[in-house]
Amino acid sequence: MNPLLKEIRHNPLLWLLAFVPALFAGQKLKPDAHTLLFVLSVLAIVPLAALLSHATESVAAKTGDAVGGLLNATLGNLTELVIALAALRAGEYALVKASVAGAIVTNTLFMLGASFLLGGLKYHVQEYNRVSARVQAALLFLATVALLIPSATSEADSATGAAFTQTLSAALAVLLIITYGLGMLFSLKTHRELFAGVESGEVGEAPWPVGVAVATLAGVTVVVALVSEIFVESVQEAAVTFGMTPAFVGFIVVALVGGAAEMASAFSGARKNRLDLSVGIALGSASQIALFVAPVLVLLSYVIGPAPMTLQFWPGAVVMMLIATMTASLVTNSGRSTWFVGVLVLMVYTIFAMTLYLLPPRVQ
């Protein structure tokens, strides 16, 4: 654990780790101080995310950027899965769906856009492996399309329609998980060379040994999961205090905090001119939500939820997911990025956030 402790001593950001025990203490002593717990949990997630970022990069240094990105996406999305499971158990299906749609939109637009902007402010033009990016953007588009079909073909009103949507959602969930498995086979086994990153000289800090890195990845992910659960419990009431609508909370706040760990990795990759890592995390993570997290939640709703959950979304969420994935295809098409591409993608995200913030509560 020597390299981990050394890292903590040299990186002032990691001193925020003190907020992790503070949060757990706070939860024991004042379980009803929602605004306090909300602030503490956000503060606790930041250093955990930074730690996760360094561990992922150490593994990525051994395995190539894109495989490291995939690995990161898998562990990073455990957070989203844990958050959604808590909401699922409570039967809050609207929150579950908002956080699924929000995670896809936030990963695709905010994480990608901010990576392009942060990288572009440091480097004039950044290049990345466009073949890999295209495969991932296509995968994301098709995965998202699968999520949209029940919303596009359902009739909300009738009983026949409801039964149809439910059967279709369950069948889709099975199909998506099979596709996810085949995708793993493709990217980790038969065609892993497609996901190898463009060569990039600068490596940054010395990587940890793989053993330490993997142990840190696993351990920190668990702590992030625990912290995230407190975050979810407190966020709804804290949102009321801060004057936010429920749609905004589910779509934007949960997605931003839930994805904080991956964002730290993606942004740090962009600042080191390793955009392959950033694009891999952003698109890989969004695909994984669509192909793995969402169908697992649908299937688990039969076991742990009060009733089966469908894949039928609010039409506004459908439009936002479609635009987000089309934007990702469009901007990653060329394999080059500049700061203004980042600005444009972030503008679309800001518009979505603004719309959800202003939305009258009844509509969502």
Added chain:
Amino acid sequence: MNPLLKEIRHNPLLWLLAFVPALFAGQKLKPDAHTLLFVLSVLAIVPLAALLSHATESVAAKTGDAVGGLLNATLGNLTELVIALAALRAGEYALVKASVAGAIVTNTLFMLGASFLLGGLKYHVQEYNRVSARVQAALLFLATVALLIPSATSEADSATGAAFTQTLSAALAVLLIITYGLGMLFSLKTHRELFAGVESGEVGEAPWPVGVAVATLAGVTVVVALVSEIFVESVQEAAVTFGMTPAFVGFIVVALVGGAAEMASAFSGARKNRLDLSVGIALGSASQIALFVAPVLVLLSYVIGPAPMTLQFWPGAVVMMLIATMTASLVTNSGRSTWFVGVLVLMVYTIFAMTLYLLPPRVQ
């Protein structure tokens, strides 16, 4: 006819040709045995498709893959046209529209996806002429957009709206046929070099002389048309026996069997690493349905139908056509394919098929 007979002797698949006279005999003797006639007609189409495939490849060997693909698409779509004409004469406009939309979706997703998968299982990465594929994908997208406008702007309820949709459909049909003619001029005359395929060593079986090949193409197409007509007569009642919804029959079953001949050619091209042929058949055939078959049906409905047919589709069909053409643009953009791209495209098709299979009959 020597090479044709030699082919039949050496290829066990062609022994299925015996089902062609069996089908015609069956129709004479037991015209009401719908399930029997359905099974016989499917069995008869398979060897005819194989024969058509070899003949097309023989022509393609002389003219270049993409021109051969175009030629194949033209003859292959005669089948779809004959099927639709039979339905048109009977005034079954819902079936006509479902088979038009289904042929576009099936050619774009199933034929393209299965070609990528079958080719990708044999070759690690396959390359094809991306310039040609892009032109064809753009053509397909724009042709499909034209079909969608009446659905997007119509008001179903009012009499004014109905008259508007009808006038618009007729005007669109004329415009589409003019565009189809210009497209022929472009791809066969002014810019035929754009449609020349990437060089590919393996040629497979010895090609037939052009005379034999062209005669076989023509003759077999006529037999396919006759068999298809029996197929259409029997499919609706056979569908009830097998528990399929009418939407599923029109969209999936008619399109799959109607396109069997072209699929055999496209798949055989993919297995021989000649993806240009496969992409040319799949996208060319879908464009041709949109630019030629659909408008001809609209115009013929004034002559042989009980009432003028419009181009207004069920909204679900519009969404599926749009997603199918966007998918084609996305995946053919790079000029490279692997087995997993095929899996993804087939996943989207499976989702559509599943949705139509489960759809309550009233909705379509």
Added chain:
Amino acid sequence: MNPLLKEIRHNPLLWLLAFVPALFAGQKLKPDAHTLLFVLSVLAIVPLAALLSHATESVAAKTGDAVGGLLNATLGNLTELVIALAALRAGEYALVKASVAGAIVTNTLFMLGASFLLGGLKYHVQEYNRVSARVQAALLFLATVALLIPSATSEADSATGAAFTQTLSAALAVLLIITYGLGMLFSLKTHRELFAGVESGEVGEAPWPVGVAVATLAGVTVVVALVSEIFVESVQEAAVTFGMTPAFVGFIVVALVGGAAEMASAFSGARKNRLDLSVGIALGSASQIALFVAPVLVLLSYVIGPAPMTLQFWPGAVVMMLIATMTASLVTNSGRSTWFVGVLVLMVYTIFAMTLYLLPPRVQ
């Protein structure tokens, strides 16, 4: 002013400039002869557009095609802004919105398509800077998406919904203008090398000195603005005379005449094998309408209009804008064009125009 006079003497088209004073005289003497004023104003705009075209090319010769294109778009869109301001002052918000949506669609489809067709009839295959075209197509797509969000999320019926749409539109307007400013910074300062055109030998007529060119650009733009105002006053009544629907007038006629100056430049660029200029004008101009003209009109409606204007469009206009920008992305993706690409893009435009022409007046 010597080169300007020389130009006028040698170019018979510029003799039409005589219609400019004729128009102003006609307006003074017969202010109610709407059909006459309409015809005179169209005839007067043509030579002004030609003059503007030569002046822009002279500046472009000094600054590189794409910067010249941007400059041209800025000045060319003053016309659209002036037209829309006149309608805004009169409270004719439906006309303002139709002309905004129409200008985006017309620039993207008609100007781009006709440039490809005109260029393609002269040159077999034309190449242009695809990196620049992709950046501009992405910018246009994202700018247009911003305009569509209020339409996608609004509830037309309720009072809460109306207040929401109005607040959202004002907030969006501010965001769009900020993005426009950052876009200027990007294309004119930090990354102007991305917008440099592909080398093209043929230059055409001798360019004017920069001083004369800039003065002509400014002066002619003012005259175009004056003429356009008369055009707007007369167009509605002239439309009734010619049997056109209001939707057709706002979307097609106003956009075509308002963009005549830029079209002359774009077409002349295409005929000289300088497609970078054409694509720059077409996409740059459409982006500018979305990012600058539309938000300025929304903000000005608080000052000079009878009530605040929103960004909520007729659903058909939303579909047309989306299809137009997707078409632009698709066809500019490859950096190559031929006459048939132009035909296809023009076909989509013709379909839109036809639909609007036939549309029952009540629906728009």
